[in-house]
Amino acid sequence: MVRIDDLALFVRSAALGSFSNAAREVDLLPAQVSAAIKRLERELNIRLFARSTRSLRLTAEGEQYLPYACKVLQTLREGRDLLHQEPTGLHGLLQIAAPSDLGRNLLLPWITEFRHDHPNLQVRLYLSDQVADVFKDPVDVAFRYGVMDDASYVALPLAADNHRVVVASPEYLARHGRPRTPADLAGHDCLTFVLRGRVYDKWRFYLDGQRQVVGVSGSLTSDDAEVVRRLAIAGEGIAYKSWLDVCRDVRAGSLEVILKPYRGDLIPLHLICPHRKQFSPAIRQLYERLKTRCEDLQQDYIDQFDRPGRAG
Numbered sequence: 001m002v003r004i005d006d007l008a009l010f011v012r013s014a015a016l017g018s019f020s021n022a023a024r025e026v027d028l029l030p031a032q033v034s035a036a037i038k039r040l041e042r043e044l045n046i047r048l049f050a051r052s053t054r055s056l057r058l059t060a061e062g063e064q065y066l067p068y069a070c071k072v073l074q075t076l077r078e079g080r081d082l083l084h085q086e087p088t089g090l091h092g093l094l095q096i097a098a099p100s101d102l103g104r105n106l107l108l109p110w111i112t113e114f115r116h117d118h119p120n121l122q123v124r125l126y127l128s129d130q131v132a133d134v135f136k137d138p139v140d141v142a143f144r145y146g147v148m149d150d151a152s153y154v155a156l157p158l159a160a161d162n163h164r165v166v167v168a169s170p171e172y173l174a175r176h177g178r179p180r181t182p183a184d185l186a187g188h189d190c191l192t193f194v195l196r197g198r199v200y201d202k203w204r205f206y207l208d209g210q211r212q213v214v215g216v217s218g219s220l221t222s223d224d225a226e227v228v229r230r231l232a233i234a235g236e237g238i239a240y241k242s243w244l245d246v247c248r249d250v251r252a253g254s255l256e257v258i259l260k261p262y263r264g265d266l267i268p269l270h271l272i273c274p275h276r277k278q279f280s281p282a283i284r285q286l287y288e289r290l291k292t293r294c295e296d297l298q299q300d301y302i303d304q305f306d307r308p309g310r311a312g
Helices: 004-016 019-025 030-044 060-084 100-117 170-176 182-187 225-233 243-252 281-305
Strands: 049-051 056-058 092-098 121-127 141-145 154-159 164-168 190-195 198-200 202-207 210-215 238-242 256-258 269-273
Touching: 004 019, 004 030, 004 060, 019 030, 056 060, 092 100, 092 281, 100 121, 100 141, 100 225, 100 238, 100 243, 100 281, 154 281, 164 243, 170 256, 182 202, 182 210, 190 225, 225 238, 225 243, 238 243, 243 281, 269 281
Parallel strands: 092 121, 092 141, 190 238
Antiparallel strands: 049 056, 141 269, 154 269, 164 238, 164 256, 190 198, 202 210
């Protein structure tokens, strides 16, 4: 069977007129190139070069064979280049992990729309409030809140200025009144979230550069962030949620932002990937689309809270 490397050395030797020059190009010894040509000649059962101590020229059979050898190598190069080109349409399997609330209420319609635009793409969506391990879990990318300080993976920002906000339904506020300061939360039913056995009942607020931490309590706690949101909409209490998780509810009027002079924790949203080389065309296009959508929602936040000197 003809070896591709031997074929390539034959073509370069013919072009350069020397085994030594061909060997120098690929960091081989002239004797190694000569051995490759002899191997090719045995495989073809013809003589390709007429050799002498001072010259090297193609035989008639070598002249006849050369264009076919060039064509074979060119075809292989074109095939290699094709494999490294981005396909005209997205395809394959894309596995995504996201927090439950964010995934169900914000990402799901966006990802569904994205898949409709690329019908050959399969999407597997994992929604959970447990933090996905992008190195161990069967996911390609994950959506994650918080400041990313782990250099072992790549984090692309989607919403760099996303904060937590305090929200309640109009019905709850009509029954129980509207808190004016974080300290007023002590007299209200606050909906808390629990993760890995820890209850997140310390809510942080920032005003004019000063931080205030308030302990809250209530009769309802859940380990599902989506449940906390639904309880707030149902009028069961006050919630401390990511703006992205409740922005549509605020726009629809089912929740109202309270304590507006105070900023909650900064929790930027990122798209996490184990390594930049794993950024497939599908991941890159999904990221660009979702970044634009999140920027629109961040503008809604600015409209709600754009007051000088309030950032925490």
